[in-house]
Amino acid sequence: MVIVSENFNLQQIADSGQCFRMNEIGKDRYGLVAYGRYIELEQVDYDKIWFSCSEDEYQAIWKSYFDMDYDYNSIVQSLKNGEDEFLAKAAAYGSGIRILRQEPFEMLISFIISQNKNIPSIKKCIEGLCTKYGEKRISQDCGGKEYYTFPAAEVLASANKEDLRELKLGYRDQYVINGAKFVTEGQNDLNKLKDCSHEEAVSALRTITGVGLKVANCISLFGLHHIEAFPVDVWIKKVLDEVYEGRFDVNLYPGYAGIVQQYMFYYIRNLNM
DNA sequence: ACCCAGGCCTGGA
DNA sequence: TCCAGGCATGGG
Numbered sequence A: 001m002v003i004v005s006e007n008f009n010l011q012q013i014a015d016s017g018q019c020f021r022m023n024e025i026g027k028d029r030y031g032l033v034a035y036g037r038y039i040e041l042e043q044v045d046y047d048k049i050w051f052s053c054s055e056d057e058y059q060a061i062w063k064s065y066f067d068m069d070y071d072y073n074s075i076v077q078s079l080k081n082g083e084d085e086f087l088a089k090a091a092a093y094g095s096g097i098r099i100l101r102q103e104p105f106e107m108l109i110s111f112i113i114s115q116n117k118n119i120p121s122i123k124k125c126i127e128g129l130c131t132k133y134g135e136k137r138i139s140q141d142c143g144g145k146e147y148y149t150f151p152a153a154e155v156l157a158s159a160n161k162e163d164l165r166e167l168k169l170g171y172r173d174q175y176v177i178n179g180a181k182f183v184t185e186g187q188n189d190l191n192k193l194k195d196c197s198h199e200e201a202v203s204a205l206r207t208i209t210g211v212g213l214k215v216a217n218c219i220s221l222f223g224l225h226h227i228e229a230f231p232v233d234v235w236i237k238k239v240l241d242e243v244y245e246g247r248f249d250v251n252l253y254p255g256y257a258g259i260v261q262q263y264m265f266y267y268i269r270n271l272n273m
Numbered sequence B: 001a002c003c004c005a006g007g008c009c010t011g012g013a
Numbered sequence C: 001t002c003c004a005g006g007c008a009t010g011g012g
Helices: A010-014 A055-065 A072-080 A085-093 A104-114 A119-133 A153-157 A161-166 A172-184 A198-205 A213-222 A234-243 A257-271
Strands: A002-004 A022-026 A029-034 A037-045 A048-051 A136-139 A145-148
Touching (some): A029 A145, A072 A257, A161 A172, A234 A257
Antiparallel strands (some): A037 A048
């Protein structure tokens, strides 16, 4: 099936650093594992996306996953017409980015792993984690493609550190276990953090040893869909220091600073490549 | 050999 | 509250 949208670019989403299991598998074509499923997507035109799944599955899962009910176009337009020249260029450059509604536990573990690593290395670690601890499945829609689901919290909570160490997580191995135990032993339902405020979610997540301010903000933005979150990593810090000289006011974008942040991140990273 | 990567923790001013 | 050093690992 095909979806028509002005603000939906697979390459930009895949390279925006928010998801780590969406990979290019051919020209303008991507494979993606999420919510225990595998789909393939193809950018058939600038405003047309082909999905390998049925209409029913799109309505049940992927429509929400790709945040299709949110009006990204009005944000892009207002930034392009706004006074901030850097953001005008950044929004135009990354106008096809959307904030995905990813699984909270997957985001918790993925962004714990992300610290002090580059994106290719993060992807490698996550794929290894899924292959070792996830469930192997076969996609009927996509020619019997084999894939592995993201591991359950119970599985990672009882993993031993020596096995994790083989996956090259480095010192983050204990942090991964801490994150999993936060869910299983602490009886913390991550989905409940969607209903409370962004600030409350961040402070709850930060009780995990290995989750600091930046990682907690990423989990809140990408896993809990608190789109007012504004994670500051080394790239965003570079923008705030060098472009804005410390005078960027996040309050100019109330309730959607996370979207602004994504345009910034994607733009500055590609300027340096 | 050095430096960096979607940082965090601990210890000491 | 803020800073320094350490931390595993891979890639440039």
